[in-house]
Amino acid sequence: MAIAKAERLMNLALCLLGTGRPLTKRELRTSIEAYIEAGTEDAFSRMFERDKDDLRELGMVIDTVESLDGEIGYLARRDRNRLPPLTLDAEEAAALGLAAKVWQQARLAGAASGALQKLRAAGMPLAGAEQETFSALEPRIPAGEAAFEPLMIACRDRRPVTFGYRKSNAAHPEQRQVEPWALECWRGHWYLAGFDRDRGAERVFRLSRISGRVRSRSGAFTAEVPGVVAVRESVAEWAGESATGQARIRLRAGAGYPLRARATWTGERMDGWDELEIPYGHGLGAWLVEFGPDVIVLEPAELRADVVDRLRAVAKG
Structure with a gap:
């Protein structure tokens, strides 16, 4: 509207x-x-x-x-025109509070905060003083990327968008034309799923790799929006979650805790490095590049070559 x-x-x-x-x-x-x-x-x-x-x-x-x-x-x-009394159980109130945190760095932060205050005043079991002791364990969903709000609105209104996007193995961004379907947070990063018009297929984009402004375009979608948009599943598959084998890497001691959490085997060394075996699937190379000098790929050879190529492309940029 x-x-x-x-x-x-x-x-x-x-x-x-x-x-x-x-x-x-x-x-x-x-x-x-x-x-x-x-x-x-x-x-x-x-x-x-x-x-x-x-x-x-x-x-x-x-x-x-x-x-x-x-x-x-x-x-x-x-x-x-009066609504019936609003009642939420503890789980519903927690989900509502967590959803409001998405707006903590967005334009509706004030409105979200005001809504939560009204719910607390009405006796809703939202996070209160008795829970402040555990604030270090409180889940948070960051929404700091500038692309988050325009893409959220575009998903809601079913409006095509264009934006510059830099792939992990590319030195410079390229323009993408996308029909946005859904946004989802996975492992601390926001991802957009949608139909890439130039490639004629579904694609997933990480918001932190979007450069410049997100511009909305007129016109209707050309591809049918799926009933269920499995953003997390698509990202997980591209990040190697759907593993087809095992990779062996060397990881600097005290670094790469997300990799350690996925390790099927860990061997300690005496030179400040550890060796790990982790599930290997499509997209693992792009994830390993994010750990920079803290990771050395030992095998398989194609994964090592993929990571080296990606690092060289970033260095050239």
Whole structure:
């Protein structure tokens, strides 16, 4: 929904809820800025009727009242538009609190914080003073990438986007045309799944590798959006989670804890390095490159060559 229309609907709803008596179309037109600027009377009437229908479709109960002199007025009685008491169990409240943290660095941070405060005031079992002792263990979902908010909006509105994207083995970004489907956080990083128009296939993009502005484009999607978009599964497969073999690496002591957590075997050395065996599958090379000089690939040879090529490409950039 366009921001201008959403604002107009909100103003109409507030007028109808805040009045103590039915308001005529003439009174509503002089009370709402968008109606004042509507131009002709016919243009205003069409806009008002559409807005009234939209509010009713959203669930608002609007009464039409005819006065003694035959004039029609409208109002929305508060007792007929009051939501039932909101009750959340501990698990639902925790999920809501965690979702709000996604906005801690985004434009809606203030709105999310205000909503949580209202829920706490209503007695919802959200994180409180009794849980501050365990704040070090509190889960957090970072949303610091500049691309997060425009991509979230594009996913919601089903709008194609373009952006510059640098692959892990590329020195410079290239322009991508994408129909965005869904965003998901995995291992502390945000990923976008969507249809890459240039490649004619589904692709997953890591937001931290997006450069420049994300620009939305007009027009409808050309590919059907799947009923279930398995972002995490796709990323996991590309990151070597769906393993087809074993890789042996040398890892600097005290580094690479995510790799250690996946190791099927670990051997300590006396020179400040450890040797590990980890599951090897498609995309593992891109993940190993992120650990930079703390990782040396021993085998297989094709994985070692892949990591070396990626590091050289980054160094050239």
